[in-house]
């Protein structure tokens with residue numbers, strides 16, 4: 001397959017450089033993070049085709065990193081690496097949102113095959129949703145209009161996805177809240193309004209005139225074409 005863009009999260013320097021070299025030799029582009037917190041930031045800022053995530057990291061463990069990614073709406077395929085092979089840990093990893101799982105020591109060719117399969121799956125899942133002149137590009141996590149694009153944060157993207165998937169429908173605040181922030185969200189309920197504000201600003205940045213996120217008083221919001 002063509003080159004894919006990978007994030008490798010591994011703190012053991014020797015393993016990280018071995019993997020980076022091997023994957024680069026296959027033509028892939030590999031960024032490396034050694035710490036969980038760095039990985040959280042990196043994946044929020046850069047769009048990857050697949051992520052290779054080690055279970056054991058010095059600050060946040062891999063499962064916690066993965067949970068946070070999934071909670072924030074990041075859907076990039078993740079292959080977890082672990083030195084531990086018990087069924088319980090495999091289940092924990094998969095429940096946290098891992099797409100695949102490999103136990104150390106592993107065969108490099110097997111790792112490569114699985115990673116490429118995941119990246120392909122991610123690419124197939126690539127979708128764009130269009131309303132009026134605006135496209136939501138899932139792979140690039142961006143709003144696009146006439147060749148111009150603005151990228152979205154993970155939360156903005158999750159909110160935009162919900163609105164685009166149900167364009168024309170009125171979505172209640174509580175529905176948006178649980179779809180984007182989860183049912184156990186205990187922050188301020190006006191977070192939805194705040195993020196709708198962010199999305200509106202990004203639409204304005206693209207000079208979108210034919211699509212709006214309309215407030216429906218007492219209920220919530222709907223994404224729609226501006227009535228003529």
Ligand code: CA
Pocket residue numbers: 010011012054055056057
């Ligand atoms: Ca490690």
